[in-house]
Every structure is written in C-alpha cells, then in structure tokens.
Amino acid sequence: MVSRKKIAVVGIGYVGLSNAIALARHNSVIAYDTDVEKVSLVNEKKSPLNELDIVNYLANGKLHLSATSSKQEAFKDSEFIIIATPTNYDEETNYFNTLTVETVIRDILEINSNAVIIIRSTIPVGFVDFVREKFGYDNIIFCPEFLREGHSLADIFDPSRIVVGDEGPSSHSVAQLLLSSSDNKDVQVVFTGTQEAEAIKLFSNSYLAMRVSFFNELDTYCISKSLNAKQIIEGVSSDPRIGHHYNNPSFGYGGYCLPKDTKQLSANYEGIPNKLIKAIVDSNEVRKKYIVSTIVGMRATEVGIHRLIMKSGSDNFRSSAILDIISGLLENNIKVNIFEPSIDLEFFLGCDVENDLDAFKNKSDLVITNRITEEILDIRNKIFTRDIYGTDQ
Secondary structure (H helix, E strand, O other): OOOOOEEEEEOOOHHHHHHHHHHOOOOEEEEEOOOHHHHHHHHOOOOOOOOHHHHHHHHHOOOOEEEEOOHHHHHOOOOEEEEOOOOOEEOOOOEEOOHHHHHHHHHHHHHOOOOEEEEOOOOOOOHHHHHHHHHOOOOEEEOOOOOOOOOHHHHHHOOOOEEEEOOOOOHHHHHHHHHHOOOOOOOOEEEOOHHHHHHHHHHHHHHHHHHHHHHHHHHHHHHHHOOOHHHHHHHHHOOOOOOOOOOOOOOOOOOOOHHHHHHHHHHHOOOOOOOHHHHHHHHHHHHHHHHHHHHHOOOOOEEEEEOOOOOOOOOOOOOOHHHHHHHHHHHOOOEEEEEOOOOOOOEEOOEEEOOOHHHHHHHOOEEEOOOOOHHHHHHHHHEEOOOOOOOOO
C-alpha cells in the first residue's frame, strides 16, 4: 500500500479547493485560509463555493481532507505546499499584485524549509526566478492551472495537460503528485523552464480571450448590418481549422482570469513590438461600450439585468462584463434593477436587487441577459441577449 503524502493547499477558492479535494482522495491534505468561515464550512463537509461537483464531493466523497486557519498546523510537516491565493491585476502598476504569494512563501520558509512549494496562482513572467532569488530557495515551482469556473473539479480530474515549470530534481515528483489527482493517467505532462510555464498560462488565456473577442466583433458587425449572426458563425465555424467552440457571442469576456491575464501579458510586452495582444484588451472594452449604446438605443424606461454571473454552475461575477454594462446604463440615466439569487442585498451598484423572479419580470420593460436560461423563456419578447447557442462557450 502506497503511503499518503502530506500536502497543504493555501487558499480555499476555486483553484485551491478543487486541488485539495482531488489530492485528498489519495493523500492527506490540509487546506489553509485566513477566512475562518471557509475553514469551518470545509471541516463541516460543506462547500463555500457554488459548484455542484465540489458541493457533492465535499459532502459525500471519501476524502482525507481538513482545513485550518493556523499556518503552523498547515505547513509544519507538509511535503508539498500548493499556493492558490488570488493575484489580482493592479490597474495603477499595470501588473499583478503578487503580495499574497510572496507573503505565503515567506511564512512557509519560516516554518518548513524543506517543502516543495508549488505555485498555482497566476503570476507574471519572471516571478518564480524573482522569488527564488529573493528567498534563496530553489524548490519553488510554477504549475499553471487551466480550470473553468463551474467546472474546476472536472478539469482537475481530467486535465487538458499538466505543465510543470521546472526541469530540476523535483519536477518529476511534482508531476506525479498532480497526476495522482487526475483520473486520466495518460494526460500529457509538459516540462518547461520557469518563465516558459508562466508564459504558457498567459498566452493560453489571451488566446481564448482573442477568440471570444473575434466572435464578438463578428456579432457587432452583424448587428450593425442587420445580418444573421448565427448563419455566419455556423459557416465560419464549420471549417475544422476553426471549429465550433468559444464562438457564442457575449457582452464581452469577463470572469476571474481572462481580463487580468490579457492585461498582464500586454504589460509583459513592454518594449516588445506588438499590436494583437493590446488589441485583445481594447476589443473587449469596445464591445461592452457597443452593447451599452445598443441597449440605450432601445429606449426602455426600466432595464432588468438577469444574473451577474458569467457562467452556469458558478457564483462568481467578479470582473463580469455585465458589471460594465450596468455602469454604462446608469451613466445614461437608465433605471436598472437586478435579479441575482447569489447575493443577499437590497441594492448593488446603486441598483435595486429584486429577489422575486416574477416581480423582476413584470417590472422590467427590457431584460438584459448574457446567457438565456429556461426560467426567462416566457418573456422572450422583451429579452436582449447576444446568446445564440445557450452555452457558456
């Protein structure tokens, strides 16, 4: 019988919790977070996140998982420590704020100077080299994650690939650890240098954002020329080199990863000739402004926003494109009300929050939704959306 490894995971968000659950099937995992409410929920086998797979696995899975708000308890004897803390983009510095990651590394090394530190937070190119030199510790490895919100656990169980940003002595043990969390043992493992792994993450998400922006600009053209967007998208996507994925128009890309990663990659290009990378960021802003102007032109007295979330199966609406749409409508003095079951507030962004769906439908002259759901099909005649396929991608 193979002995279980002791692993600590720092951060009980989508990335941290999905990693912790997957690894806890075959290892002893302790999840660390400063949020005591999240810690308590995990210890009660309840999910602090609204993702069905995570909810079910915590409640019913056979997991060797506990949670703590004690750094000492989490780090002391762990062989591997995974960092999955947020690195939000700072608009003033034009760079990721990596303070949480650096603080965690310092805390780890004060308690345990032998652990292999695996960073799964998104970081700028060159960050691992920087912290290795800063802390005089080489056993820090970046392994980017490629998780979709609402499907994070499924993407851990069946990853598209595993990237290990290290070619030294610890790289294969890290690869084996990540493979142990996957149900697909034939998944491709890619070993790269540290900066190459950091670049893979940023370029991957920027490519996805570029594809979303392409089909959004195609859709803008169709609206402006009164053309059938679905027919054109079907014809374009039928080319196998292009394919039927990430081709469903939206109000703009959003969520936790794409906005900040595209901006970070653009910042990493400083001094390097480029047009396309910056254009991806600019295209998304242009799309949101166009959507606002289109809605304003409909001259509705009161506009209802159906859901703030970006994707089904997720309760996260941070950096959602709809937030900028709301701001644009308010700037045009349009009354806005919001239906969003995941928030328990009377007001949000200066707008009324209506918790009763029927009341929401009745009070809105025009209902705006990024993605159509069955619960509002009965008011299709007053819905504005650019959703063609009824899918997140």
